Amino acid sequence: TDMILGHRFRVSSDSFFQVNLVQTAVLIEKVLQMLEPQRNEVALDGYSGVGLFSAFLAARTARVVAIESQPSAVIDARANAALNNQNNITTLEGTLERILGQLHYRRERVDIALVDPPRAGCHPKALQALQTLAPRNICYVSCDPSTLARDIATLCANGRYRLVSAQPVDMFPQTYHIECIALLARVGSR
Numbered sequence: 001t002d003m004i005l006g007h008r009f010r011v012s013s014d015s016f017f018q019v020n021l022v023q024t025a026v027l028i029e030k031v032l033q034m035l036e037p038q039r040n041e042v043a044l045d046g047y048s049g050v051g052l053f054s055a056f057l058a059a060r061t062a063r064v065v066a067i068e069s070q071p072s073a074v075i076d077a078r079a080n081a082a083l084n085n086q087n088n089i090t091t092l093e094g095t096l097e098r099i100l101g102q103l104h105y106r107r108e109r110v111d112i113a114l115v116d117p118p119r120a121g122c123h124p125k126a127l128q129a130l131q132t133l134a135p136r137n138i139c140y141v142s143c144d145p146s147t148l149a150r151d152i153a154t155l156c157a158n159g160r161y162r163l164v165s166a167q168p169v170d171m172f173p174q175t176y177h178i179e180c181i182a183l184l185a186r187v188g189s190r
Contacts, residue, residue: 005029007055007084012072023171027141027179028056030167031114034183035139037061041111044103044135046096046126051077051089053114053141058086065110066091067099096122100129114139121147127154131161136189140182143171148180155184162187 002008005025031053037043037060045054048066050073058064058081066089068074074093081089092099096115103110113135115122121144122130130138138161142148155161161184169179 005056008080012050012076014070014072023169023179024052027169027171027181028053030169030181031139031141032056032060034165034167034181035112035114035137037112042109044100044110044113044133046100046113046115046122046130047117048077048091049073049116051080051091053116054089054091055080055084055086057112057114058084058089061112062088064089065103065108067096068093069095095126097125097129100126100133104129104132108133110135112137112139114141116141117147117151119144119147121151124154127151131155131158134160134186136186138184140184142180142182143177145178145180148182152182152184160187161185 005028037057041061043057043061043064045057045064045066048054048068051066054064054066066077068077074091077091110133113130152163156163164183164185166180166182171179
């Protein structure tokens with residue numbers, strides 16, 4: 001298990017986890033600062049992996065809906081919620097686009113959202129569903145600036161969201177790889 005900012009994480013060999021734990025703590029703190037989670041809110045954690053961001057959102061919100069497609073990561077995420085005594089995290093297994101569509105169909109409330117997709121970025125249907133769910137803030141964590149730019153353009157294209165800020169985090173010093181955190185706000189909500 002790894003310990004980050006007071007939370008423990010179990011990570012199976014085939015589950016993804018950031019390797020630079022010091023900068024991962026910086027990444028988490030910046031995400032929380034940007035999203036401004038409130039105690040009464042429902043947070044969405046898309047591409048949630050082993051529940052890294054879910055753990056910190058759960059400590060600051062009423063409920064977290066985490067969505068992950070990799071079965072081993074889902075198992076780890078559920079174990080990590082138990083390990084950290086967090087019973088307000090629901091981890092759902094499936095693609096983000098499919099489950100967001102189901103949440104919309106069931107008229108589920110989503111106040112803030114975080115997505116941390118793989119290098120390929122978000123599926124277009126996931127972005128469309130995210131807009132429809134209309135969280136006040138969307139935090140997009142990306143390891144690929146080109147897919148980040150593409151997906152931000154998609155989210156902002158119809159005027160529902162606007163880019164508020166973007167912040168790089170040097171997760172891999174001495175290399176050209178960076179993580180970038182972008183904050184989008186629903187127009188009229190901030």
